[in-house]
Amino acid sequence: MRTYEAALTETVRSIREVVAALHAQLTAYRLVAWTAGNVSGRVPGHDLMVIKPSGVDYADLTADSMVVCDLDGNVVEGGYSPSSDTAAHAYVYRHRPDVGGVVHTHSTYASAWAARGEAIPCVLTAMADEFGGDIPVGPFAMIGDDSIGRGIVETLAGHRSPAVLMRNHGVFTIGATPRDAVKAAVMCEDVARTVHIARQLGTPLTIDAVDVDRLYARYQKVYGQPGRTDGTE
Secondary structure (H helix, E strand, O other), X not given: OOXXXXXXXXXXXXXXXXXXXXXXXHHHOOOOOOOOOEEEEEEOOOOEEEEXXXXXXXXXXXXXHOEEEEOOOOEXXXXXXXXXXXXXXXXXXXXXXXXXXXXXXXXXXXXXXXXXXXXXXXXXXXXXXXHOOOEOEEOOOOOOOOHHHHHHHHHXXXXXXXXXXXXXOEEEEEEOOHHHHHHHHHHHHHHHHHHHHHHHHOOOOXXXXXXXXXXXXXHHHOOOOOOOOOOOO
């Protein structure tokens, strides 16, 4: 019979591998530049999370380079200092037990909306599907403590959106899993770009709230293959 310690070690190792691999999606979709941005994942059943190390090149990220922290942001295991956004991620996990993954990017179009302090209006069915409405804007917050985390949690309270544009900063997304949070970050940048282009052509047409509700319900509960929880096409 496996010991508790052995089971925890195996679980942490698995989350390390998942989180490390998902960082490749941030570069593949051009959501980050240089060493900016990060992915984290909650360790199920434990007050622990795994997060990207600070200032390490994406090409050098491995499962072993990921940092394990408690939900107060203290390093538990790892040879690197954790991301400068660790306190923000930890705050989200402490206050949102439904969240299993958090992602931060400075993706170009979504960050441009954040720089304007403007929510992205729900003018695309893809937005209704994934975000259930507008993508909201959170407050300006300093980096390094849990101010950003508080802004994320407070802004997303009552919203169906898994993404928030933190003013003058960038994008934070949440999900039931780290992969879900990465998908939300990819989709956030995609719709931010499309809505920006639409506005260059004129005033985009909003979608009626009742239709947004219907689209969201279909996508979240019906769309995709049985057993898939991310709505991937």
